[in-house]
Amino acid sequence: MPVAPQVLRHAAARPHALALRGPSGSLSYGELAARVQGAARTLLATRDRRGSLGGSKVLAVTLADPVEVLVAALAADLAGVTPLLCDPSWDAARRERILEAVPVDGRLDAPLAETPGAPIVPRPAPDDRVWACFSSGSTGRPRAVVRTRASWAGSFPHVDRLAGVTSADTVLVPGPLVSSLFGFAAVHALAAGAAALVPGRWQPAALAGHLREATVAHLVPHALPALLEAMPGGPLRTVLVGGASLPAGSRAAAERAGLRVLAYYGATELSFVAVDVDGTGLRAFPEVDIEVRGRPLGEVWARSPWLSEGYLADGAGPLRVDERGWMSVGDVAEPYDGPDDGPADSRADSGAGDRADDGAESGAGGRADGRAGGGVLRVRGRGDGAIQTGGATVVPEDVEAVLREAPGVRDVVVVGSPHPVLGSVVTAVVEGRPARDELEAVARAGLDPAQRPRLWYAMPALPRTPAGKPARGQVSALAATGDPALRKLA
Known part of the structure; x- marks a missing residue:
């Protein structure tokens, strides 16, 4: 997890503030930092004795409790290990089949013991491989996607500005952390110094209790109606909804309930691609370039600092990368006109995507407010479906x-x-x-x-x-x- 340094800073400044609440209990930032330090020392000792962990090595985390998953992932970050989150619902046989295709250097089936000792000082680098999780989309065999620190943590300031998340918030993350959507939501909340409510799985019956304290919720589209039904008039003000299509009726119902809705489209392999902050349509997320190649429906290609490094062990999957650094997972969309250029097809053919000024300020990518500066991206689904x-x-x-x-x-x-x-x-x-x-x-x-x-x-x-x-x-x-x-x- 790419936020161990931020968690340690929050622990030093606000040790008694709530960091995590899960099925088995709660941890303050001070308690979370102490557990992470102890667990990281255990990982380092294991590496020193056996040489099996450390550096860019991969640790498969098969824990079910989301709080324990986050402790392990933070400890791995501090120890220089890449945590690979596995779905706790897999049976043993399926887990073995999947992990045979993704070689790992260690497995964590129980919470890490804590080793006493001197504090470990974080030494983060942008290209550290700090997170890996499985993605299968809605079909196919799971593939392990790996991310660098910068590809996640670098987008946090943009999400903060768009969603208004601060250390005063309590963020509901009502799904398994093996999902990159929910994993990102928990990581981002901890980076902001907010409290993260992590029940571990979608439980509609428990929503009313969570909503008595949550100010922000991070959801998939189908969950929004259930959340609105469960709202008890609590402090919830903002919902972030990840998915290619949020029905207009769901957004309207949420806005009638007094909620601000931030919808976005992306993929585990691509991270953020486009965002809709006001119901007028998806536009390029900050620092993202978008092309739609082909007509009448074309493939969505993206280029940004938020792209993943691909699949562990060079696994096969829908992700493709061209010679100019653009990536696609095969989603299809209607023709798309970029911010300042002509039709995307003509840009792709002319090689205009090779320009050096890739940042949002150049007009090539999305703007920080998510509103102006580009055409609407109308995603129509995965091409292979x-x-x-x-x-x-x-x-x-x-x-x-x-x-x-x-x-x-x-x-x-x-x-x-x-x-x-x-x-x-x-x-x-x-x-x-x-x-x-x-x-x-x-x-x-x-x-x-x-x-x-x-x-x-x-x-x-x-x-x-x-x-x-x-x-x-x-x-x-x-x-x-x-x-x-x-x-x-x-």
Whole structure:
């Protein structure tokens, strides 16, 4: 975790201030710093005895308690070790299969013992590899993405300005830290000197209790309606929502409740790409250049200081890097006009992206206020999830955005089902208890004929990733096998 130096500074200045609250208890900044120092000394002693840890070595952290995860990750930062966060919900066999593909130098299955001794003085460097976590998007085999200190910590001042987070805040992080979204939220809160509430997993029933003290919450889009239902009129003022698409209705409901909404788009591999601070659309995050290559839908490419170093052990995945330092994970978007240049396609063809002035002040990237200085980025989803049906290309996210407005729909995933003539047909799997005639009425009103689902299923709860996003790959497999968990809508 790239914030051990900041945590130690906060501990020296405000030792009794709350740092973390999790399922098993709370730690003040003074208590957190003492535990981190002791655990870091243990890691260093292990390295000295066995030579198996230290430097840029990787420590797999398989702990379930989010407070213990953060203690271990901070200790690793102080000791010069890269923590690799593993999903605690994996069974032993799956964990072994995954870690075989990502060689590690040590594993942490229990909280670190604390070794007494002299304080360790941090010696941070921008290119330290300080964090690694798994990403599979919504499908596929998890891949371990590694980040440098600068690629995370350098963006903190921009997030502070956009979201207004200070040491006086209490930040709710209602998801597993193995998700880069929630991991970043916890790290950023500690860097700011705020208190982080880290329950470890999404628990709608516990929201009301958390919201009695949280002033800021960091969420995925589907969680915002549940949070609004649970609000007891507490101090919450700001919600940060990470995802390519926040429904306008959800934003409007949050604003009616008196909340400021900051929505952003990015990826585990890319970090922040674009941000929407006022509901007018996603614009380039500060210091980010964006290109959309191709028409009528093209791939989103980004260049910024916030990009990851890629996958550990050169693992395979959707991340691609071109010779000019631009990265893409295959998300698709409508054509995009940059801040001061012509269409992005012409910039890519002309090589204009090679200019030396990469910073936000040059006009090449997003501005610090997130409002002016660029066109709106309209992300349409992951390119490899597009459905080819009868010669038409259907982007599932476009269909899902319309169907979520239907009565009785809590959430929906759209996938392709094989068809002998059309190639695939659009299939909707709905969470909730909708009526098919109402779904079809909404589809006819808001979708082109090729986009309208031919097959309709319902289930009480969609399978989800650790971050709380619908697990598209699992839903597709359920639909393909006719799993009894799905109820076909007649």
